Amino acid sequence: MANPVVHFEIGAADDQRLLRFYGELFGWGLEAFPGVNYTLVDTRGGGGINGGIGRSGTGEAWVSFYVAVDDPQAYLEKAEALGGRTVVEVVELPGDATFAMFDDPDGLLVGLVHGEDAPQAHRRPSDGDGAAVDWFEVLGADAGRSQAFYAELFGWTVPSGAYGRVAAGDGHGIGGGVGAGGTVRWATVYATVGDVEATLARAEALGAARLYGPDQVDDHTETGAFRDPAGNVFGVYHHGEH
8 A cells, every 4th residue: 555554643631541541451562752742652462553642732632543655745735735634734853753644624633754764653563462553444424535535645545435445555554444434533543352342341441431332344353442531532343263
């Protein structure tokens, strides 16, 4: 896939609460990034992508994923021309990353990261028993509009229909789906877990609110989602044997 999804991010005004929640729920490794209110996440899932948990400067909570591009400013301008809106202008962190963020036509937050200078975004999750993050999802008001927007912006092949599945990048990045959410709207990521019901129940015990699930997608895939203690939507799924 051109311009793969390579990083996820979660944030809120109280990032410490999110660190405790996600670390305990998924067994993720957490490493503070020096000098800023940001923590790097190694999912310890052996695959998928790594991420970060940050403190919101505005008080707003957010969850998002980042797409690797060769020129974040050019993609911001293209997103705006297609009906999006710049949320974070291009930020350069020397030696680490160049990134930006935009809202798509539904107001869903998505990140951009320069593809060649983002070591954290390209670091493979270490092996372990953590929950791997290996699926992204965009649910807008209109499936066709969302699918056309992301196909045009990133050059993705996005099948039409209620839910178009997007392939992962070759050797890096994760696959996902773009569709319509009915009364719900989100751009988020999913972690693969051994037991969806047990994970949702554990998330509730840790202060989350179950959003849906477990739902049987087909004969071997079960999904669910919750709102974390800050109100962010995060998904989980289990993909069993046929």
